[in-house]
Amino acid sequence: MLSNKTVVVGVTGGIAAYKAAEVVSRLKKLGAQVHCIMTEGAQAFLTPLTLRTLSGNPVMTDMFKEPVKWNVEHVAIADLADFFLIAPATANIIGKIASGIADDFLTTAVMATKGKVILAPAMNVNMYNNPIVQSNIQKLKQLGYFFIGPDEGNLACGYSGKGRMKEPEEIVDFLLRLEKKDLSGKNILITAGPTREPIDPVRYITNRSSGKMGYALAQCAQRRGARVTLVSGPTNLDKPQGVDFISVETAEQMFNVVKELFEKHDIIIKSAAVADYRPQSYSSLKIKKSETDMQIKLERNPDILSFLGKNKGNRILVGFAAETNDLKENAQKKLLNKNVDLIVANDVTAQGAGFESDTNKVTLYFKDGAEKDIPLLTKEKIADIILDEVLMLNNKE
Numbered sequence: 001m002l003s004n005k006t007v008v009v010g011v012t013g014g015i016a017a018y019k020a021a022e023v024v025s026r027l028k029k030l031g032a033q034v035h036c037i038m039t040e041g042a043q044a045f046l047t048p049l050t051l052r053t054l055s056g057n058p059v060m061t062d063m064f065k066e067p068v069k070w071n072v073e074h075v076a077i078a079d080l081a082d083f084f085l086i087a088p089a090t091a092n093i094i095g096k097i098a099s100g101i102a103d104d105f106l107t108t109a110v111m112a113t114k115g116k117v118i119l120a121p122a123m124n125v126n127m128y129n130n131p132i133v134q135s136n137i138q139k140l141k142q143l144g145y146f147f148i149g150p151d152e153g154n155l156a157c158g159y160s161g162k163g164r165m166k167e168p169e170e171i172v173d174f175l176l177r178l179e180k181k182d183l184s185g186k187n188i189l190i191t192a193g194p195t196r197e198p199i200d201p202v203r204y205i206t207n208r209s210s211g212k213m214g215y216a217l218a219q220c221a222q223r224r225g226a227r228v229t230l231v232s233g234p235t236n237l238d239k240p241q242g243v244d245f246i247s248v249e250t251a252e253q254m255f256n257v258v259k260e261l262f263e264k265h266d267i268i269i270k271s272a273a274v275a276d277y278r279p280q281s282y283s284s285l286k287i288k289k290s291e292t293d294m295q296i297k298l299e300r301n302p303d304i305l306s307f308l309g310k311n312k313g314n315r316i317l318v319g320f321a322a323e324t325n326d327l328k329e330n331a332q333k334k335l336l337n338k339n340v341d342l343i344v345a346n347d348v349t350a351q352g353a354g355f356e357s358d359t360n361k362v363t364l365y366f367k368d369g370a371e372k373d374i375p376l377l378t379k380e381k382i383a384d385i386i387l388d389e390v391l392m393l394n395n396k397e
């Protein structure tokens with residue numbers, strides 16, 4: 001699946017360097033031409049011989065050695081790359097690339113490449129959370145560099161937290177997804193996150209949605225070539241790269257944006273957890289406590305999905321259903337009543353599924369009565385599966 005593609009794999013000095021061997025081996029099995037570059041630090045963890053044997057090509061380690069094949073090797077290898085993967089990517093290499101430093105083979109080659117650059121960070125959790133590292137990552141993301149991971153877990157340094165390099169299988173999968181451009185020409189509108197319904201200047205009603213499911217959909221659709229508009233309630237997530245991003249707070253605001261934009265889109269995916277009710281009145285001053293109980297009267301919010309179901313025309317409309325009981329019955333009711341083409345049903349009580357987690361487990365219900373169980377997978381993988389189904393529905397129209 002990667003035949004005719006060249007992947008340059010840069011390896012930097014971290015314990016996760018040993019996993020680079022498996023990344024290279026997997027890329028070769030998929031038919032890619034692989035060229036490896038190792039920093040001095042990387043060679044303390046893994047030998048160039050290992051990567052030379054697995055890639056079938058000489059490994060670049062030194063700017064000033066006699067060239068093996070090319071005249072100016074770091075430029076030649078940069079030119080070859082369809083993908084330029086750095087795994088593991090230490091805080092040091094991220095900082096160097098973000099600062100425009102080119103002082104060894106890897107940094108000069110990555111600066112010269114026109115291929116897609118993908119970084120798989122691996123480091124101590126406190127290093128990863130350091131604001132300098134975070135700002136370097138943000139800067140590179142804005143410049144179009146791709147990041148995969150890191151994951152949370154036990155780290156080699158003895159700490160636990162975010163900093164583990166993604167597994168080789170997931171890294172290679174990521175490259176395959178970048179390669180797939182099957183959604184190009186499609187305009188996709190995605191809603192994500194919770195809404196916030198204000199009570200007074202300091203309080204609001206909301207729910208547990210983190211936005212992860214919707215942001216994963218937006219990022220995967222964008223990578224697969226779609227033009228994506230993401231309408232998001234308040235979350236703590238970074239904006240996905242390359243999507244048009246509109247931030248809203250309340251259900252009413254989300255409704256107004258969606259009403260204005262949906263006609264320009266071919267596909268609409270409503271993964272947001274929209275509040276069904278909002279306080280009937282808003283107090284412009286902080287409500288003071290008193291000795292008695294208090295009641296807040298709630299009124300209905302607009303049902304955005306129902307509005308879209310009535311007005312969708314030939315557009316593909318995907319709704320979500322977050323359920324705690326009678327998943328199938330409730331999801332199928334929403335499918336019919338709201339006139340959607342596909343409902344993605346979550347049992348939000350299941351371990352590792354629904355709100356906040358990095359994983360999800362869903363069942364897809366289609367208009368023609370078909371259903372598909374999707375096992376527990378990362379939200380990115382679930383997003384890709386949903387997009388595969390959407391594409392099939394779109395091709396049937």
Ligand code: PMT
Binds near residue numbers: 212213
């Ligand atoms: O954000 P995460 O932490 O990753 O969690 C993901 C998720 C659990 C939020 C997501 O997978 C999910 O299930 N989203 C839908 C949550 C929800 O509001 O479900 P619902 O069954 O209440 O609503 C059904 C559908 O109607 C949804 O598509 C919803 O966007 C839509 N709706 C609901 C109410 C409303 N007033 N307007 C709407 O459009």
